[in-house]
Amino acid sequence: MNQVLPIVQSDFYLEPYQFVIEQRMKTVLQKEKALTSTTLSEFANGHHYYGLHKSEHSWIIREWAPNATQIYLIGPFSDWKEHADFQFKKTDRGNFELQIASYLLKHQDLYKLSVHWPGGQGERIPVWVNRVVQDETTKLFSAQLWYPENTYIWKNDKKRYQPEVPLIYEAHIGMATEKEGVGSYAEFRKLVLPRIHKAGYNTIQLMAIQEHPYYGSFGYHVSSLFAPSSRFGTPEELKELIDEAHGMGIMVIMDMIHSHAVKNDLEGIGNFDGSPYQFFHEGIRREHVAWDSLCYNYGKNEVLHLLLSNIKYWLEEFHFDGYRFDGVTSMLYYDHGLSRDFTGYDMYFDGNQDEDAICYLALANKLMKDYNPNSFSIAEEMSGYPGLAAPLEAGGLGFDYRLSMGTPDYWIKLIKEQQDEAWDVGSIFYELSNKRKEEKTISYAESHDQALVGDKTIIFRLIDKEMYWNMAKDSVSLVVDRGIALHKIIRLLTFCCAGNGYLNFMGNEFGHPEWIDFPREGNDWSYKHARRQWSLVDNSDLRFGQLNAFDRAMIQLQNEQHFMEDSFIHCLMADKGDQVLAIQRKDLIFVFNLNPSESFTFYGIPVTAGKYQVLLDSDAESYGGFHRVDDQQIYYSRAEANLSDKHRVHLYLPSRTVLVLKHTPPKSIF
CATH class of the missing domain: 2.60.40.1180 (Golgi alpha-mannosidase II)
Structure with a gap:
């Protein structure tokens, strides 16, 4: 008789599916063995081979483009035209390589690739590029050679340890300042990082770091996996931000977008070598039915090499401490989890699961621990997939935490559908504390999702238009009094029932008014709602500072009393x-x-x-x-x-x- 897996021991409803779980475990180990004879960390070094690199006397650039017939490097050095001196040589297994004298390229030079394929040709940005910039006039993107004379020297490079209880401050660099424009890494480091430190949070989750052509996508339509968004500043400025956070004892994790990619041909990789399925699925599985984006084919080893190398790259080059993996539910199921309500266990094992994606996620988590045992991962997953945040050897996928995505939905439903006179405290406790035995969770009352245009934050649902007229301390408003009281109760209820960590989106701690709406045609390209109004919380005549003080006291309570370390509630x-x-x-x-x-x-x-x-x-x-x-x-x-x-x-x-x-x-x- 087979030994019962730990996740089955903790949930006997999984017993009929132990064989499927074991097969998934076996697939992961077999795939790892097929990919490498050494370690996953050694395998995930594609960023050291592909892309543009400097050797002693030359530059060398490599790309994998199996459908291409010819590739040229173009830029100011070639008058943006194809030239024989800049034509790649085709080597083996679909790889192309070009080596040119070091004096021909210099720091900050712009470049692109001109790729030919059977029946067509087009300009492309390299897949493995580590910097992309946008021309302010034409709005077109180009690759940029980034090789400063002085490499960044890390000041706080000592070993960092995963916090026992992550207290996460979710933030977006571009909208973190009060100005009606795009904020920078440097501004965030100088103006926002001290606020986070003072508030007591021990982890920052940075959104929209990977380059994306459309600012309004919130960073979720990624075009260049290895390039930190240049609209916020330079790679060195991002490193300095992370370095300074580490000096304050704050870990920094990144939103990792491997669930889908932007469709744009010119900026993205969807049609890089003229083949629509180089990195993505063929046929009806290629395009995401809900997100207007492309779906990776996790069954191809070259895709695994790309994505796993991307996992290692950000840990290695920028010293990120881990990732919040976006859209995990979409990855797990062929229907992206859109056509079912997951009311029965058979829905996790009925053949609707993308076994290749499941294998990739397990390998990604294993790679993280292989490279840096103190790195940690969080899954944005809403189907309740069993074993998601359990170790691989226990029958899980190896995530450290699951986001408690049902909690904000529960609060919104409660606020919308019931007057607080009718709130059932027993039901509230059950909803907030209910979780799978084998996994750790990150709880939150609201994140960026609840602040987006078309939705409302908790404080706005509670106070609404009174926010504009009665947030002064000398104003008298029963609506505001009620809203502030319930805002504190909701957040502390969520906090004290949190499984193993807590998340807050920047500004929500002090009841930031209104919504998030990035510049777009529909709002005349306005930045009015794509910023944070810190002056409100700094104004001692207003009540925002009182909510901020409560949030600080709440975080301090955990930092001093360490009550979340005891998982029993x-x-x-x-x-x-x-x-x-x-x-x-x-x-x-x-x-x-x-x-x-x-x-x-x-x-x-x-x-x-x-x-x-x-x-x-x-x-x-x-x-x-x-x-x-x-x-x-x-x-x-x-x-x-x-x-x-x-x-x-x-x-x-x-x-x-x-x-x-x-x-x-x-x-x-x-």
Whole structure:
């Protein structure tokens, strides 16, 4: 009898599918063996071979283009015309190579490739290019030779360790400044990084780093996998940003877009050598039915070489600490997960799964650990694929974390469909704390997705137009009071029930108003909504600073008390009628009174015997509350009856507030 896999041991509903899971594990190991006789890290060195590189006396450039018949290097050095001196030689296995004297090219020279194929020809940007720039006048993109005289010297190159609990600040470089324009790596480092450090977050997740031709795509229609977006600055400026974050003890991970690619022929790789299926699927599988993009063919070894090399490249060259893999659900299923609701386990094993993509994801995670054991990965996955964030040897795909994508959807549905008078605290606890046993999760109340035009952030759903008129501290508005109280409750509820980490999108911590809308034809190419208004939180006359102070206190609570390290979350009570919820995490008690109108005096919460001290009170004036609780008072538990070992602590619970108390056991009499 076969040994039961660990993920099956933790979920007996997987028992009928153990054979399929084992076959997937075997496929990964067989593919790794077929790809390399050494290590995955050695295999994933394509960026050291392909692309443009400097040798002692020459430049050498290589590309894989099996359908091409001729390739020319063109640029100012050839008057942007094909010239015999710059024609590539075809070598083996579809590779092309050109070697030219070092004096012919210099730092910041522009170049492209002129690629010929049977029946056609076109200008192309190299697949393995590490810098692409856009002409401000023509708006056309070109490759740019980037070989500065002085290479960047890392100042904080000491070994970094994956945080026990990632507290992630999701950020977009371009929209991180207040100006109505595109922000830069340097501006982010100088203006935003200190805010993140002060707020207490230990990880930054950077969006839109890989080059993309359309700014409004939020970076999700990638054209050049190895090129950091030049619209934000130079590669050295990105390195300096990451280096300085590391010096502050902050890890930096990147949104990795390997789920699809931009369709553009001129900027992208979809038709690089005249073949539409060089890197992508043939036929109806080539184009994504929902995203207007192209789908990689993970069954081709050359595609695996490209993508795995890309994984290693960013870790190696820019010292990123890991990745948040975008669109994992889309990768896992032939229908991209769009035609089913995943209500049964057979939907994970019924033949609709892209086994090549599953194999690739497992190899990508294995490569990360092979190259840097302290790197970590997060999967954006919403189907609930079993074993996603379990080790390969346990039957999983090797991700370190899964994003709890159902949580923001749950909050939006609750806010839209029910008045808070009807919120069921027991149901809320179940939804926020429910997770698979074998995996770690990153929880969040909202990310960039909920802030995009056409949607609304939590604060905007709660306050709406009152945001424009009544966020001054001297304004009187019941709508704003309610919105601020619920904003704090929702975020702290999500935080205290978080599985193993927490994520916030920049600005949401202080209730950033309005939505995100990148410049486009429909808004007259305006940057008004593609920025962050830090002046609002810095203005002491406004209430945004109070929400920011609460978020900082919430993050500080974890940094000082380390309660998330204890994965056990205990519901002490959930009184549906009173709308009072009490949760224990480690030695902290979180008491939520969601009741919109009732404040409770001498309310008994079942607890362990001992004394209790208030660490956080959402009703404090500094957090925009009304200071109805004496935060200095020490509370002592009382036995429910004489000689009973069951105790309660009795509290004053104002309406729409949260108290966090720390437990100290009674001193032993022995």
